[in-house]
Amino acid sequence: MPLSEHEQKLLDEIEQALYAEDPKFAASVRTARARSRVRRSAVLGAVGVVVGLALVLVGLVSQLIWASVVGFVLVVGACAFAVQAIRGRDRERTPDTPEAAATPDPKQTGGLRNRMEDRLRRRFDEN
Structure with a gap:
C-alpha cells in the first residue's frame, strides 16, 4: 500500500533530520541498502543466465529453435541487467x-x- 502525501512528507522530513544529525550513520545506511540491492540484482542476473543457458540447451536437444532464441535473449538480457546494477552501484557512491x-x-x-x-x-x- 503506497504512502499518502502527508506520510511521504513526514518520512522525507525525518530522513532530512537524520542526514543533518548524523551524516556518517545515514551514509552507512545508504551504502548498506545499495549493497543489498546490487547483490540481489547480481543473483537475479546469474539465475537469468543459468535459466537462459538451460533453455538454449533444451532448444538444441529438442531441435526447437524458438526455445534456443528465447534462451539466448534471456542470457544477454540477464548479463545486461547485472552489468547495469553494478554500474548503478558505482554511481550511488558519489x-x-x-x-x-x-x-x-x-x-x-x-x-x-x-x-x-x-x-x-x-x-x-x-x-
Missing part, C-alpha cells in the same frame, strides 16, 4: 551532501596526467 560535493577528493578529481603535471610544476617551482 556524495549527495553539499559539503562533500563542495570539497572533492584530490585523488578522485585528477587522473594520472593531472598528478604528473602537478609533480612537474612542483619540481620547476623548487628550482
Whole structure:
C-alpha cells in the first residue's frame, strides 16, 4: 500500500533530520541498502543466465529453435541487467551532501596526467 502525501512528507522530513544529525550513520545506511540491492540484482542476473543457458540447451536437444532464441535473449538480457546494477552501484557512491560535493577528493578529481603535471610544476617551482 503506497504512502499518502502527508506520510511521504513526514518520512522525507525525518530522513532530512537524520542526514543533518548524523551524516556518517545515514551514509552507512545508504551504502548498506545499495549493497543489498546490487547483490540481489547480481543473483537475479546469474539465475537469468543459468535459466537462459538451460533453455538454449533444451532448444538444441529438442531441435526447437524458438526455445534456443528465447534462451539466448534471456542470457544477454540477464548479463545486461547485472552489468547495469553494478554500474548503478558505482554511481550511488558519489556524495549527495553539499559539503562533500563542495570539497572533492584530490585523488578522485585528477587522473594520472593531472598528478604528473602537478609533480612537474612542483619540481620547476623548487628550482
